Amino acid sequence: MKFTSTQIELAQTLDHQDKLAPLRDEFVIADPDLIYLDGNSLGRLPKRTGRVMQAAIEDAWGRRLIRGWNEGWIQAPFELGAKIAQLIGAEADEVIITDSTSVNLFKLVVAALKARPGRPKIVSDAFNFPSDLYVIQGVIELLEQQHRLELIPSADSLTIAPEAIEAAIDAETALVSLTHVAFKSAFMHDMAAVTEQAHRTGALMLWDLSHSVGAVPVDLNGAGVDLAVGCTYKYLNGGPGSPAFLYVRRDLQAELRQPIWGWLGAANPFTFDLNYTPAPNIGRFWVGTPPVLSLKAIEPAIELLLAAGIDRLRAKSMAQTEYLIFLADQWLAPLGFAVGSPRQANRRGSHVSLRHPEAYRINRALIEAEPPTLQVIPDFREPDNIRFGVAPLYNSFVDIHRAMERLKRIVSERLYETFSAKRAAVT
Numbered sequence: 441m442k443f444t445s446t447q448i449e450l451a452q453t454l455d456h457q458d459k460l461a462p463l464r465d466e467f468v469i470a471d472p473d474l475i476y477l478d479g480n481s482l483g484r485l486p487k488r489t490g491r492v493m494q495a496a497i498e499d500a501w502g503r504r505l506i507r508g509w510n511e512g513w514i515q516a517p518f519e520l521g522a523k524i525a526q527l528i529g530a531e532a533d534e535v536i537i538t539d540s541t542s543v544n545l546f547k548l549v550v551a552a553l554k555a556r557p558g559r560p561k562i563v564s565d566a567f568n569f570p571s572d573l574y575v576i577q578g579v580i581e582l583l584e585q586q587h588r589l590e591l592i593p594s595a596d597s598l599t600i601a602p603e604a605i606e607a608a609i610d611a612e613t614a615l616v617s618l619t620h621v622a623f624k625s626a627f628m629h630d631m632a633a634v635t636e637q638a639h640r641t642g643a644l645m646l647w648d649l650s651h652s653v654g655a656v657p658v659d660l661n662g663a664g665v666d667l668a669v670g671c672t673y674k675y676l677n678g679g680p681g682s683p684a685f686l687y688v689r690r691d692l693q694a695e696l697r698q699p700i701w702g703w704l705g706a707a708n709p710f711t712f713d714l715n716y717t718p719a720p721n722i723g724r725f726w727v728g729t730p731p732v733l734s735l736k737a738i739e740p741a742i743e744l745l746l747a748a749g750i751d752r753l754r755a756k757s758m759a760q761t762e763y764l765i766f767l768a769d770q771w772l773a774p775l776g777f778a779v780g781s782p783r784q785a786n787r788r789g790s791h792v793s794l795r796h797p798e799a800y801r802i803n804r805a806l807i808e809a810e811p812p813t814l815q816v817i818p819d820f821r822e823p824d825n826i827r828f829g830v831a832p833l834y835n836s837f838v839d840i841h842r843a844m845e846r847l848k849r850i851v852s853e854r855l856y857e858t859f860s861a862k863r864a865a866v867t
């Protein structure tokens with residue numbers, strides 16, 4: 441998409457033409473002078489979620505009490521998993537909602553390494569989310585240092601070259617574990633090509649979809665992916681700390697053994713057998729009692745995403761990140777900003793990182809502006825990235841225009857200089 445004008449009228453026209461624009465009304469927007477561009481860290485609250493939660497608390501918990509387990513609670517991790525499956529190209533019985541992304545990764549990494557004995561190598565990349573790498577490092581220690589982790593480097597800090605991936609995966613590789621869309625630069629791997637490479641040498645492939653699900657089309661079955669994890673509080677708008685999902689391809693489910701043998705992962709939890717027999721299906725990747733209230737909060741936004749259609753959301757998101765980069769080139773490059781994300785839209789997820797030596801203080805100035813001045817909420821990632829997450833369900837082109845205009849003003853008038861560079865607990 442080519443943009444010709446930096447005037448707000450263009451953004452207004454694009455919003456007017458946007459068939460998904462009415463979906464914004466499905467979300468709680470408490471303050472119209474707050475531009476929220478952090479849906480890649482914590483999605484907005486859908487209006488319906490408040491009503492669903494109220495019913496879950498007052499009617500289900502309050503009135504039905506323990507009977508709730510047989511009135512839908514116990515199936516919720518599977519039923520909601522089946523809905524997420526539709527967003528990621530999986531079958532209904534290949535996805536379950538449980539635990540956190542980090543814990544799910546732990547379970548699947550151990551299961552994968554056990555399934556590839558004698559192969560000492562785990563391949564990941566320098567863009568992976570630290571928690572993913574820490575979990576892998578912890579597994580290596582747990583398994584008595586029989587494995588080593590090799591990180592594919594990035595030559596330009598924006599992308600990972602296909603040749604570098606090819607060079608890293610070999611016959612010693614048990615597992616390739618990557619995040620599909622990188623949390624910092626938004627670089628997006630070619631899922632089908634990398635999965636194919638892993639399989640060629642007999643390795644298993646695990647994708648972390650935390651920054652992809654709900655924002656970009658994912659076709660796990662189409663790419664033949666073995667394993668995947670992802671969180672539900674980013675583009676899935678499930679609320680702070682909502683439980684994560686995991687995917688195991690159907691034909692691997694009976695073969696893989698995950699290491700946390702909880703009672704709900706057993707074949708027959710309510711026979712209370714004293715010895716563990718794993719469920720024959722995706723259920724064996726379950727552990728213990730699910731957080732029912734948090735599960736309930738996930739459903740409303742998934743319904744919205746499914747109704748909007750992931751291909752239409754992706755088309756809008758690509759146009760919007762393209763527009764953001766256009767404005768950054770016009771207004772911000774002269775002020776010392778560099779685009780910290782791939783310029784090729786099909787190699788980029790749904791956020792854009794803008795880099796500046798004063799990024800931390802500029803980010804604070806965007807967030808902490810005193811009303812009635814416009815407040816903008818992106819987030820900051822070390823050392824110099826301000827991440828602007830575009831959630832096509834509720835972000836408008838005008839949001840992007842207003843945010844970039846505010847950013848230009850903060851830097852050109854040096855308004856960030858009154859803010860401290862001392863890092864807050866959560867950046």
Ligand SMILES: *Cc1c(COP(=O)(O)O)cnc(C)c1O
Pocket residue numbers: 540541542543569571572619623648650651671684
């Ligand atoms: C957000 C995110 C996580 C979060 O993991 P938690 O266990 O929910 O804290 C993990 N991996 C990636 C790639 C993420 O973006």
